[in-house]
Amino acid sequence: MPSLETIHDYLRCHSDEIGRRILSSYPSLHGPDEIPSPLVSRMLRTPYPAQIQAIMGISKRWQLGRNANVIAECGAGKTLIALGSTLIHSAGRxxxxxxxxxxxxxxxxxxxxxxxxxxxxxxxxxxxxxxxxxxxxxxxxxxxxxxxxxxxxxxxxxxxxxxxxxxxxxxxxxxxxxxxxxxxxxxxxxxxxxxxxxxxxxxxxxxx
Structure with a gap:
């Protein structure tokens, strides 16, 4: 077993197991094979595929509850994701x-x-x-x-x-x-x- 000296070493070594555990504990509300809302095309800036996943997941979460969290590093596009989620959740209204x-x-x-x-x-x-x-x-x-x-x-x-x-x-x-x-x-x-x-x-x- 390789030496694990940093958190990055740990994540690289156990990424597959951690990924499976995350998916089993927190199943995705919008899968990568699902078609996103056509309202995404109305956004003036085209989101990246990962951002579209987040936008659709948040809009679906808002159908179940009143809150949703966007947790990501700086530069991941959290503002764009939040604005896009609002547009999708409005359903064109x-x-x-x-x-x-x-x-x-x-x-x-x-x-x-x-x-x-x-x-x-x-x-x-x-x-x-x-x-x-x-x-x-x-x-x-x-x-x-x-x-x-x-x-x-x-x-x-x-x-x-x-x-x-x-x-x-x-x-x-x-x-x-x-x-x-x-x-x-x-x-x-x-x-x-x-x-x-x-x-x-x-x-x-x-x-x-």
Whole structure:
């Protein structure tokens, strides 16, 4: 038996057994011999065969539950897979998707969305407040791509206004596919969140 000094040596030595165990424990939702959805051909960027497998698997997973995980190395195309899965899951109907990502990737998601999905509108949720520094963008702003750069132009609205419109009112304004992007820090640090605990007041029978 060869010497196994690193994890790579272990994987090379036992790859066949590990592969069989993975397939038996986690059977594929979409096999390589199955025909993918014709909606894949509508994507502006053609996915690689492995990416198509992931797209179809995720879309089928969403038919069974509300969550799915894309776990892969950098450069594997996780953003493309997520966007493609949304398109396939919509079954050709107009959809609105929400992306919550690290703050430095918000505009990257917007750019990749334009490059991947046809006829899509992208909106950046710049904050969840009303007002603030007039030099900074606020509310929900439509994004467009100009010379490879993401600029804010087009529709400007706010989350309270979107709630007021409801689904039908929004579809009257935006009948096409829409993707909303927000940084995770803005999503979790909104002003209307309440503290999970309150400091107790000193006194008899009260914690200090």
């Amino acid at each position: 107009p959809f609105s998707a929400l992306v919550m990502c690290p703050p430095h990737l918000v505009e990257k998601w917007a750019r990749e969305t334009f490059l991947t999905l046809p006829g899509v509108r992208v909106f950046l949720i710049d904050d969840m407040r009303n007002g603030g520094n007039p030099r900074e963008p606020h509310g929900v702003n439509e994004a467009r791509q100009r010379r490879g750069e993401i600029v804010r132009e087009g529709l400007h609205t706010s989350l309270p206004e979107l709630r007021r419109l409801g689904r039908k009112g929004w579809r009257d304004i935006c009948p096409s596919n829409a993707v909303f992007c927000i940084g995770r820090e803005k999503a979790k640090l909104s002003y209307f969140w309440k503290h999970c605990f309150l400091k107790s007041q000193p006194g008899r029978y009260r914690a200090q």
